[in-house]
Amino acid sequence: MLKINQINVYYGASIHALKEISLEVKQGEIVTMIGANGAGKTSILKSISGLLVPKSGTITFESQNITGIPAKDIVKKGICHVPEGRRIFANMTVLENLELGAFLDSDKAAVKQRMKTVFERFPRLFERKNQSSGTLSGGEQQMLAMGRALMGKPRLLLLDEPSMGLAPILVQEIFNIIKEINDQGTTVLVVEQNAHQALSIAHRAYVLETGRIVLSGTADEVASSEDVKKAYLGG
Amino acid sequence: MEIFIQQLINGIALGSIYALIALGYTMVYGIIKLINFAHGDIYMVGAFVAFFMISIFDMPFSIALLVAMAACALLGMIIERVAYKPLRNQDRLTALITAIGVSFFLEYTMIYLVKPDPRAFPASFQLHNFHIGNIVISSKDLIIFAISLGLMLLLTYVVNRTKTGKSMRAVSYDSEAAQLMGIDVNKTISATFALGSALAAAAGVLVGMYYGQIEPLMGIMPGLKAFIAAVIGGIGIIPGAAFGGLILGVTESLVSGAGYSMLRDAVAFIILIIILIVKPTGLMGKNVKEKV
Amino acid sequence: GCGGQEPTGNEGENPANGAGEPVKVGLNFELSGDVATYGGNGVKGIEMAAKEINAKGGVLGGRQIELVKVDNKSDAAEVTNVQTRLLTVENVAATIGPATSTNSLAAIPVAMENEIPLLTPSATADKVTVDEATGKAKEYAFRLCFYDSLQGNIGANFIYNNLGLKKAAVYIDTNSDYSKAIGSVFKKDFTALGGEIIAEENYVKTDQDYKATLTRIKNAKPEVIYLPGYYNNVGLIVKQAREMGITVPFVGADGYDSPDLVKLGGAKNLNNVFFTNHYSSQDTDPKVRAFVEAFKAEYGDVPDAFAAMGYDAMYLMADAINRAGSDDPIAIKDALAATKDFPAVTGTLTMDDKHNPIKSVVILELVDGVPTFKDKIDPIQP
Amino acid sequence: MALLEINNVGIAFGGLRAVTNCNISLEQGELIGLIGPNGAGKTTVFNMLTGVYNPTEGEIIFEGKSIAGLRPYHITKRGIARTFQNIRLFKELTVLDNVKIPYHIHARHGMFSSVLRLPAYYRGEAEITEKAIACLDVFGLADKKDEVAKNLPYGQQRRLEIARALAAQPRLLLLDEPAAGMNPQETHELMELIYWIRDHFKLTILLIEHDMSLVMGVCERIYVLEYGRIIAEGTPDEIKNDPKVIKAYLGEEVKLNA
Amino acid sequence: MNNKKQGNSFLKRNALSLIVAVILVAVYLGLHFWIAGFEIGGTRYKLNNYYTLNLYLMGMNIILAVSLNLVCGITGQLALGHAGFMAVGAYLSAILTVKFGMPFIVAILAAGLAAAIMGFLIGLPTLRLKGDYLAIATLGMAEIIRVLLINIDYVGGASGFSPIPKLTNWTWIFVATVGTVLFAKNFINSTYGRACISIREDEIAAETMGINSTRYKTLAFCLGAFFAGVAGALYAHNFYIIQPNVFNFFKSFEYLVMVVLGGLGSITGSILAASGLTIVNVGLQKVPEVRMILYSIVLIAVMLFRPGGIMGRKELSFSSFKSKKERGKERGTSGN
Ligand SMILES: Nc1ncnc2c1ncn2[C@@H]1O[C@H](COP(=O)(O)OP(=O)(O)OP(=O)(O)O)[C@@H](O)[C@H]1O
Ligand SMILES: Nc1ncnc2c1ncn2[C@@H]1O[C@H](COP(=O)(O)OP(=O)(O)OP(=O)(O)O)[C@@H](O)[C@H]1O
Numbered sequence A: 001m002l003k004i005n006q007i008n009v010y011y012g013a014s015i016h017a018l019k020e021i022s023l024e025v026k027q028g029e030i031v032t033m034i035g036a037n038g039a040g041k042t043s044i045l046k047s048i049s050g051l052l053v054p055k056s057g058t059i060t061f062e063s064q065n066i067t068g069i070p071a072k073d074i075v076k077k078g079i080c081h082v083p084e085g086r087r088i089f090a091n092m093t094v095l096e097n098l099e100l101g102a103f104l105d106s107d108k109a110a111v112k113q114r115m116k117t118v119f120e121r122f123p124r125l126f127e128r129k130n131q132s133s134g135t136l137s138g139g140e141q142q143m144l145a146m147g148r149a150l151m152g153k154p155r156l157l158l159l160d161e162p163s164m165g166l167a168p169i170l171v172q173e174i175f176n177i178i179k180e181i182n183d184q185g186t187t188v189l190v191v192e193q194n195a196h197q198a199l200s201i202a203h204r205a206y207v208l209e210t211g212r213i214v215l216s217g218t219a220d221e222v223a224s225s226e227d228v229k230k231a232y233l234g235g
Numbered sequence B: 001m002e003i004f005i006q007q008l009i010n011g012i013a014l015g016s017i018y019a020l021i022a023l024g025y026t027m028v029y030g031i032i033k034l035i036n037f038a039h040g041d042i043y044m045v046g047a048f049v050a051f052f053m054i055s056i057f058d059m060p061f062s063i064a065l066l067v068a069m070a071a072c073a074l075l076g077m078i079i080e081r082v083a084y085k086p087l088r089n090q091d092r093l094t095a096l097i098t099a100i101g102v103s104f105f106l107e108y109t110m111i112y113l114v115k116p117d118p119r120a121f122p123a124s125f126q127l128h129n130f131h132i133g134n135i136v137i138s139s140k141d142l143i144i145f146a147i148s149l150g151l152m153l154l155l156t157y158v159v160n161r162t163k164t165g166k167s168m169r170a171v172s173y174d175s176e177a178a179q180l181m182g183i184d185v186n187k188t189i190s191a192t193f194a195l196g197s198a199l200a201a202a203a204g205v206l207v208g209m210y211y212g213q214i215e216p217l218m219g220i221m222p223g224l225k226a227f228i229a230a231v232i233g234g235i236g237i238i239p240g241a242a243f244g245g246l247i248l249g250v251t252e253s254l255v256s257g258a259g260y261s262m263l264r265d266a267v268a269f270i271i272l273i274i275i276l277i278v279k280p281t282g283l284m285g286k287n288v289k290e291k292v
Numbered sequence C: 001g002c003g004g005q006e007p008t009g010n011e012g013e014n015p016a017n018g019a020g021e022p023v024k025v026g027l028n029f030e031l032s033g034d035v036a037t038y039g040g041n042g043v044k045g046i047e048m049a050a051k052e053i054n055a056k057g058g059v060l061g062g063r064q065i066e067l068v069k070v071d072n073k074s075d076a077a078e079v080t081n082v083q084t085r086l087l088t089v090e091n092v093a094a095t096i097g098p099a100t101s102t103n104s105l106a107a108i109p110v111a112m113e114n115e116i117p118l119l120t121p122s123a124t125a126d127k128v129t130v131d132e133a134t135g136k137a138k139e140y141a142f143r144l145c146f147y148d149s150l151q152g153n154i155g156a157n158f159i160y161n162n163l164g165l166k167k168a169a170v171y172i173d174t175n176s177d178y179s180k181a182i183g184s185v186f187k188k189d190f191t192a193l194g195g196e197i198i199a200e201e202n203y204v205k206t207d208q209d210y211k212a213t214l215t216r217i218k219n220a221k222p223e224v225i226y227l228p229g230y231y232n233n234v235g236l237i238v239k240q241a242r243e244m245g246i247t248v249p250f251v252g253a254d255g256y257d258s259p260d261l262v263k264l265g266g267a268k269n270l271n272n273v274f275f276t277n278h279y280s281s282q283d284t285d286p287k288v289r290a291f292v293e294a295f296k297a298e299y300g301d302v303p304d305a306f307a308a309m310g311y312d313a314m315y316l317m318a319d320a321i322n323r324a325g326s327d328d329p330i331a332i333k334d335a336l337a338a339t340k341d342f343p344a345v346t347g348t349l350t351m352d353d354k355h356n357p358i359k360s361v362v363i364l365e366l367v368d369g370v371p372t373f374k375d376k377i378d379p380i381q382p
Numbered sequence D: 001m002a003l004l005e006i007n008n009v010g011i012a013f014g015g016l017r018a019v020t021n022c023n024i025s026l027e028q029g030e031l032i033g034l035i036g037p038n039g040a041g042k043t044t045v046f047n048m049l050t051g052v053y054n055p056t057e058g059e060i061i062f063e064g065k066s067i068a069g070l071r072p073y074h075i076t077k078r079g080i081a082r083t084f085q086n087i088r089l090f091k092e093l094t095v096l097d098n099v100k101i102p103y104h105i106h107a108r109h110g111m112f113s114s115v116l117r118l119p120a121y122y123r124g125e126a127e128i129t130e131k132a133i134a135c136l137d138v139f140g141l142a143d144k145k146d147e148v149a150k151n152l153p154y155g156q157q158r159r160l161e162i163a164r165a166l167a168a169q170p171r172l173l174l175l176d177e178p179a180a181g182m183n184p185q186e187t188h189e190l191m192e193l194i195y196w197i198r199d200h201f202k203l204t205i206l207l208i209e210h211d212m213s214l215v216m217g218v219c220e221r222i223y224v225l226e227y228g229r230i231i232a233e234g235t236p237d238e239i240k241n242d243p244k245v246i247k248a249y250l251g252e253e254v255k256l257n258a
Numbered sequence E: 001m002n003n004k005k006q007g008n009s010f011l012k013r014n015a016l017s018l019i020v021a022v023i024l025v026a027v028y029l030g031l032h033f034w035i036a037g038f039e040i041g042g043t044r045y046k047l048n049n050y051y052t053l054n055l056y057l058m059g060m061n062i063i064l065a066v067s068l069n070l071v072c073g074i075t076g077q078l079a080l081g082h083a084g085f086m087a088v089g090a091y092l093s094a095i096l097t098v099k100f101g102m103p104f105i106v107a108i109l110a111a112g113l114a115a116a117i118m119g120f121l122i123g124l125p126t127l128r129l130k131g132d133y134l135a136i137a138t139l140g141m142a143e144i145i146r147v148l149l150i151n152i153d154y155v156g157g158a159s160g161f162s163p164i165p166k167l168t169n170w171t172w173i174f175v176a177t178v179g180t181v182l183f184a185k186n187f188i189n190s191t192y193g194r195a196c197i198s199i200r201e202d203e204i205a206a207e208t209m210g211i212n213s214t215r216y217k218t219l220a221f222c223l224g225a226f227f228a229g230v231a232g233a234l235y236a237h238n239f240y241i242i243q244p245n246v247f248n249f250f251k252s253f254e255y256l257v258m259v260v261l262g263g264l265g266s267i268t269g270s271i272l273a274a275s276g277l278t279i280v281n282v283g284l285q286k287v288p289e290v291r292m293i294l295y296s297i298v299l300i301a302v303m304l305f306r307p308g309g310i311m312g313r314k315e316l317s318f319s320s321f322k323s324k325k326e327r328g329k330e331r332g333t334s335g336n
């Protein structure tokens, strides 16, 4: 479904953030990327969703070359990105944020229906639907960001550290939701610090270090690697 | 009492003009957080476009108004593309200085092209005066008020109800996240400039019609006043700008009416400062505490 | 050049003989800023005059006049700056400008220090040419226009004696020294004559809406409104006043003189409006007609008073240079001071001991948009 | 006497009651955790403690004196320092300058001697620099002292923030999710560090954290907040087994894992 | 930090200061004689009055830009009323010398103090405003000062206050300019300067680090106002006449332009930009009709091609000329 072929990404002239990265996500999979801070996980997601333009290499989605296409057009192709740090529209209400998630969809009835499912999944959002979303707590904002992405009816969902700053009970819930979304047919590429949880739901995994992929394989293979155990699984 | 009402009417007409300019200020500010100091000069260019349309091509007033609005919409978009877009990710002061540069550029290019002398704006209406007791309301007062009100309502509709309006608001909060929703940021910002500039042009043409005189530096003071109006109402908030414009127009009129016209500009600023001290985000600004 | 003592020292040993050597005249004018109109039009008149003079063979028996033009931004520091530039870098023989009193006051000390004469075509404040402390004329400062006291005085006389009106309202631009000075002399002299000032209101030149103050004037019920100001404001003020039903006469000064006044105010509204002036662009005097036609041919516009005075200033300067017989600034200064019966477009003038020109003042009345000669009042020696 | 006492404190934003009737008490030298679901009001409690928000009701007593309603800088001078949930470093400044800034309140040389470069200035600056470097050393950041703060990796930024808070020489340290975004290995190192800081600087520490391995590992006592109210208080073991807490916050699985 | 190393750097530091001091004295004396004029072997050398005037103007612009930088660049507060403080200084000093016959030095200091007090009165209520709200409030304050001056006949109203004796000379300009720059440099590299910088970076974090933000914002504002007042006094006594309208908001913009063009927070940047724009102005005097058009194009072009200003946040100093390797170690501290 998604194929990344040897991309290189720079910030400015000197910072070489991604070095010859190649990876693949197949239809229906949950793929996770783990790696220390600054390894380049966010940069990969941004390259896919068009917020960053690779200097070389190609990205193909459903056998279409999408390298260098602006972000707004990539959304149209069915890729939704839940960015790091949530990035909700802080001065808009929860409701308005969700509406914007379906910006490109002009079928009002369908949007309404999806809104209902999102509220069922996140009852807390329903309670606060008219609150200015900038004043939500961190966890509430994360739910909103996920909900907003779901409003876009994605075929490929990119999640950047969805569990960051969440309560344990919510972390679990978020991962359950990811699994559910996946079960309903959405392919997911998720970046996580919480390697334990991520590996427990993923089919396959990639491990990143300083801009390079150092390990890849099925989730179980990766989880049983000694290095990974030590660095990311707490022993 | 009659005098008071007369001054009130004068003030509302003046305030409508401030409001129209202030709306453009507020919209541009809302979306890219730029105090577009060139905005007052777009108002001036609008007045000149209509002037030439009427005096050279003999256009009727309403057509000239539309042409001026269209021309300035285009001008606003070009200015944004050339001078502001490259600086979007820079410190906001950088763009502010560029805006000052653009403002000088428009003023002095116009002086160079059309000379600094004031010009008489062709009279476009048969004037009617309506007398109510000793109070005089001219048809111009009514026209200016009606057109301003109409444009403001239209703008409110566009911003709150249309997709363009929603994307404007989204871009104004987080343009990167807006892109992830499929919103075309460049187009949205262009549209904002176009809309704001068209409103400024309308104000310029109305002023030309109302006072009968235009000149290349006519935008400086109203531009500054409109900015004050926008801040009084709460900058970035559309009804706030309209409200601020009216308050400012009426106050100025009353101050002059009370015989202190030489202190009028000072009073305008004193009011501004008092309002800011009492309510630091303007009258309609939400007093949100920064979440930490 | 080194120092200001011998500004012509570098240019040939014998200036009078240098037939090919042009005579440099500096122009220090407001070409940007909010009074750019005054400076710009003054310069137009000057440039046209210089062109004519040069076409006729220049000055001093065949030397061309070379104009060095600078913009003073209407900012005192910049006025001083460019004046110094003209006098010490460009080494001009004399300068013309600035157009306004305030800017002239900033330029004159530089002229005095460098001992190079300055002629302002249009700065009317009394203290421009007179040192207030000593009451004497400033040696190197001259003007071509008449000064404020004179116009205020004549305005008061005209209203009290000729129109026979006793209750006046005064409406003044607080941002303009011109308007304030004329207004204050008017108030003093009008009361001295026995008249009464029953209302006093202010505006500033950037205003476009005068209704608030006009409403107050209207309620004071004056018999006449004395409005010393510039045509761009006056046009709007009179128009708005007439629209509000104020029908009493307006009386003002030379700032009214512009064809745009009628365009801005409308011919009908401007009936019953009088002003003191140097000349009238509709004057039938052949000298005036020739100037107006030539100006129209050159620029396509009808000249206003600033252009006319600029034009005269250049001719007066050329005349003084010829009379001085050299381009030595001190000789030019003496020649300027000795000007007598110089035939200018704006009236035949003689320089008095305060370096103010003595010339006749005309009172014009606007009749359906046409300035019509109403009265001629002879200069009163102060 | 307790070092810090929060009595019946509450705050509302518009109509929303973010914290109600909150009671917390800390003894000198304790290491206390504050946990709770997202939006429970934990950060808000910190904000009230440090003067960023003013409580609408209740009182906050620190070392016997009320501090509710004081401005943040005032409270810092009284001896409370904090870190932020969303890192708020002085991004454009160097690591060293970041840590030097809090020493300003303890500087003894005045502006006069600074501007005139009197000897007192040189002495004062040298002393501050020395202390700041010593402080960075504790966090293994001394060799990064000339790096601009925003260029540090995330984990080091977190540590720098703690270092900066310590530079204010507090007696009570508030840490808001110090382990957020850290991997288990880094979290483990952080745990050691927190112990060390407490013992070395003789501090009292109150920390907010969602990483249960950290909270259960280092905290002596834990308060649990839900919907702005304290729903439980006790030792890690008590909390782990409190059904209310399990239901509201921990979930079944964590209990099993922990 | 052993003592030996410290002693070593102490020497180094003094050597540098000494070099700077010697250069400054040489510049002062050299220009002093050149301006006054001197004779060598029969030829007279004298700096043309015009260049002298622009040199003075450059000094005043540097004072104004550097002092505004304390507020805008260092403390991060967008203030648009610098011309107002300049006006206060200019008028007060002129009143003192003209009407009361006070010596110039008294007038200069009084001008600075009066402007600083004004800064305090204006700053206290307005400095809790943020960003653009502060900008418009300070702009308003300056405009109020201007309108009031227009209406005070004691100082000549709209037509201006004149004549003012020309008392400004090279010594005053030099002392005031160098004094301002040294003050700013020393201030920035002290705990006080760092307190101001921390407010610029993050006001809430600064407060929780014990910095009383109101106090330091007001301090920076008063200091900026003080030097603007001093520059105003020098200005008044150099141009014979002062008018309220000169101190309008365009004047304030002019100095803001210098600060941003030079680089926010960079003192050397402000100096370069202030000097550069003075020279640009001289150059543009030759083309009066299009000077403002060209000026605006220069402004836009510099911002487009160098958005961070000429110097960014960095300073030009001796260490900039050292080898790259050495500099790498020193880089960073905001005020080096
Ligand atoms: N805007 C930027 N400018 C310069 N460098 C950047 C920028 N964004 C990221 N980088 C650098 O690129 C590298 C990869 O960053 P990235 O954000 O992709 O890492 P990450 O794996 O997502 O880390 P984290 O776990 O902290 O989110 C890092 O070294 C980072 O410092
Ligand atoms: N400035 C504010 N204005 C309005 N509401 C606010 C504000 N600050 C916090 N809140 C609300 O108060 C509640 C508590 O927020 P707080 O940030 O304290 O939660 P938290 O317990 O720290 O959560 P998390 O673990 O997600 O950080 C939230 O519902 C939030 O929306």
Ligand SMILES: [Mg+2]
Pocket (backbone or CB within 6 Å): A041, A042, A043, A084, A160
């Ligand atoms: Mg990341």
Ligand SMILES: [Mg+2]
Pocket (backbone or CB within 6 Å): A137, A138, D042, D043, D044, D085
């Ligand atoms: Mg929190």
